[in-house]
Amino acid sequence: MRIARSLALVLLVTLAFGQMPSPLAALERLFTVRPAQAEWFSASFLQQVPVALVDQVISTLEAQLGRYLGVRAEDNGFVVSFEKGEVPAVIALDSDGHITQLLFLTPRPRFAGLEQALAGFRELPGKVSLLVLRNGQELAGLNPDEPLAVGSSFKLAILNALWEAIKAGKHAWSEVVELRPQWKSLPTGILQDWPEGSPITLHTLAALMISLSDNTASDALLSVLGREQVERWSGQNRPLLSTREAFVLKNPANHGLLERYLRADEVARRRLLPELDQLPLPPPTLFTGGPVAPEVEWFFSTRELCRLIEGVADLPIMAINPGPVQPKSWQKLAYKGGSEPGVINLTAFLTSHQGHRYCVSATWNDRTVLDEAHFISLYSGLLEILAGLQ
Numbered sequence: 001m002r003i004a005r006s007l008a009l010v011l012l013v014t015l016a017f018g019q020m021p022s023p024l025a026a027l028e029r030l031f032t033v034r035p036a037q038a039e040w041f042s043a044s045f046l047q048q049v050p051v052a053l054v055d056q057v058i059s060t061l062e063a064q065l066g067r068y069l070g071v072r073a074e075d076n077g078f079v080v081s082f083e084k085g086e087v088p089a090v091i092a093l094d095s096d097g098h099i100t101q102l103l104f105l106t107p108r109p110r111f112a113g114l115e116q117a118l119a120g121f122r123e124l125p126g127k128v129s130l131l132v133l134r135n136g137q138e139l140a141g142l143n144p145d146e147p148l149a150v151g152s153s154f155k156l157a158i159l160n161a162l163w164e165a166i167k168a169g170k171h172a173w174s175e176v177v178e179l180r181p182q183w184k185s186l187p188t189g190i191l192q193d194w195p196e197g198s199p200i201t202l203h204t205l206a207a208l209m210i211s212l213s214d215n216t217a218s219d220a221l222l223s224v225l226g227r228e229q230v231e232r233w234s235g236q237n238r239p240l241l242s243t244r245e246a247f248v249l250k251n252p253a254n255h256g257l258l259e260r261y262l263r264a265d266e267v268a269r270r271r272l273l274p275e276l277d278q279l280p281l282p283p284p285t286l287f288t289g290g291p292v293a294p295e296v297e298w299f300f301s302t303r304e305l306c307r308l309i310e311g312v313a314d315l316p317i318m319a320i321n322p323g324p325v326q327p328k329s330w331q332k333l334a335y336k337g338g339s340e341p342g343v344i345n346l347t348a349f350l351t352s353h354q355g356h357r358y359c360v361s362a363t364w365n366d367r368t369v370l371d372e373a374h375f376i377s378l379y380s381g382l383l384e385i386l387a388g389l390q
Helices: 023-032 043-048 051-065 114-122 151-167 202-211 215-225 227-233 243-250 252-263 266-277 302-312 372-387
Strands: 068-074 077-082 085-093 099-104 127-134 137-142 176-178 199-201 332-340 343-351 357-365
Touching (some): 023 068, 114 137, 127 302, 151 215, 151 302, 215 227, 243 252
Antiparallel strands (some): 085 099
């Protein structure tokens, strides 16, 4: 269910707060009375978003998802239903009933069955890997043994190594380490902005690594555990790069070092790692466009990721951030995803209300900017099908 990227999937303006007399009715009106009227919106909203753009977004949703059916309340927002799917929405009104905030989230397509859900993944350009396991048996697969770049989903390997060390009594969740400057990486995350020497438990590092995909937290744990210990879980990724090392290698200013690294074997690559530690991080803006040095990544098959997430699925930190998973649709969930320009992976380990255990891992790579919202939409639709299976 592709939504035009120029609309960025969202129409978001938050400029005023107040009472909300009837947000559900205001949302319904947008789909039942056309065209939208300027008097429905606050002046501050209209300064940012013209009425014509509101109509354009709604028309695009209807073109992709079919006839409008209705609106219902869900959690802290609403869901707009269509013939072919539904769209979570957030709306806020001022005390006079004018719309001050309007947000349409990633659509959740409604598929007729598993085969239709899988068809969308097959049609994607580039390389795609998908694996659906049900109670340990393969229910569906698309190149499930092909290693592809998975972004921050590699942090599942670090968490497995940590959990193994804790169970063996070598470390403890309550163990405290002081934040070191050499651990600081680029966002995502928050720890890169914390003061050096801040005391942090291993549990906090792990929770931030999984829930916020905090790069500094993952590099800290990689250092505490030791690269060789984590590599027992990292498959072909040897040496397993820290996020800081990967960012430095991707920096165009270090192109010569990158060429040496790519030509080297594993032993020679390990010898180059101290050189990376001496170089500064590139600016974060380097990674806001298209793919940068895609050869420098973490490569896992979806089958490997299913094994990794199953090993830590029962840890409570795995459910802090459910990602595209709808918690109410599942009895229990564990989720980790990863992305960078040209790369996206979504991996979940789920227990249905019928008692079935699923792993659903999907990866997409291409040498251009990906329509991540479309991929997430396909994944969400697949999960809805699985949640209803008996």
